[in-house]
């Protein structure tokens with residue numbers, strides 16, 4: 001469904017990705033793991049069109065997307081829940097969610113999606129009139145994911161959703177991601193919490209200084225010496 | 235006398251509010267301080283003037299036309315200038331709108347001469363006396379018109395899908411882009427809307443204010459001070475800041491010295507900025 005070939009990108013001439021090749025198939029949960037500064041966020045910023053790659057191609061459902069602006073990429077069905085959440089703090093929970101369905105014109109559909117998101121995250125329904133900035137870290141992360149689901153994306157990319165969230169809530173969020181995936185949404189899971197991510201992911205890629213140094217099934221990677229040494233401290 | 239001055243100040247402040255709201259909106263969405271804002275007020279005043287002279291349409295009734303004209307002018311200016319400097323360095327953003335304002339004022343002097351003009355008599359005229367307080371009806375009509383337009387813009391931003399997108403961009407550009415909001419399109423629209431506010435105010439002002447090219451500098455500065463006073467990015471703050479400026483103008487003009495009223499406005503501005511740099515309402519909701 002998503003194919004990335006020899007992708008290079010950087011910031012003001014300083015490279016952050018040095019030729020990344022990977023693919024995501026429909027229905028999968030694909031993990032992208034690596035330590036801080038490895039280039040994970042840069043990779044998905046390029047997928048979402050927030051930065052333009054200097055080399056390589058990104059193809060989604062057979063369409064080249066690396067030249068498209070962000071809103072066109074969203075229209076094709078790729079939604080990113082960014083690191084740091086990037087919520088609209090002064091707007092209410094429900095307004096945030098409705099903005100997630102910005103490209104949907106059909107009011108009925110928006111309502112259905114809203115009910116769906118509320119059924120996944122009941123706490124958001126309770127807090128729907130509250131400003132987003134008044135929520136706790138975990139609730140904000142749920143709102144960010146819920147907002148991402150409002151357009152019913154085909155590919156949901158979640159960047160470091162465990163950051164600043166209590167461990168018990170992280171568990172809950174991961175469980176919910178599994179359910180969302182079972183309902184048909186393909187997921188790219190970007191994480192520094194390597195162990196948890198590899199347990200959830202069907203397959204995963206290990207990124208180091210802008211390169212894929214290893215990939216395989218979650219299980220394979222959990223057993224591999226490289227992952228155990230570098231990320232699990234075993 | 236005091237009540238009289240307060241009333242006059244508030245009436246004036248309402249019109250300043252509308253101008254400032256547009257400036258604040260533009261700043262919130264694209265991080266641009268529109269130094270040409272007053273020039274658009276001035277253009278709308280001339281448009282209303284010629285509407286009155288040539289077409290015999292009263293400036294009050296001309297207001298919707300001015301809103302439309304200035305909206306499209308704003309979108310056009312965004313397309314040919316602003317979009318190219320929006321992501322550029324601070325200096326180029328500053329110079330672009332500053333230069334545009336300068337150009338428009340000089341163009342107006344060239345086309346229409348620097349002389350003062352006035353509309354002979356607007357459809358609403360005369361004075362309304364309540365006790366010892368005199369309310370000039372043209373000013374009252376313009377203020378009410380300004381409040382109406384400002385309220386409509388406010389409702390639009392709060393209640394419509396496009397308005398929600400405008401708020402979203404002001405709050406978090408990247409978040410907005412990731413929701414599929416076309417940043418350029420909404421920015422163009424917001425610039426148009428901000429300029430339309432200036433346009434509405436210009437047309438409403440034309441009923442009683444002197445019309446001359448340099449009026450642009452005056453209103454541009456007032457709006458800038460009002461927005462800084464209220465807090466950049468807060469439309470409510472801009473509103474409040476503008477009301478305060480209206481009061482300072484009339485009260486200061488009377489109790490201090492008419493020649494000093496603008497100096498006084500900026501003095502108060504400096505005071506507030508030194509004590510509370512984020513403005514009165516900080517960075518509130520758009």
Ligand SMILES: Nc1ncnc2c1ncn2[C@@H]1O[C@H](COP(=O)(O)OP(=O)(O)O)[C@@H](O)[C@H]1O
Nearest residue numbers: 011015016034035036037038039040041042043
């Ligand atoms: N906005 C930015 N400007 C300049 N350099 C950046 C920016 N974002 C990230 N980088 C650099 O790019 C590299 C990869 O960063 P990033 O993709 O954020 O890594 P990760 O998400 O894996 O932690 C790092 O060296 C980082 O310092």
Ligand SMILES: [Mg+2]
Nearest residue numbers: 040041083160
């Ligand atoms: Mg990151």
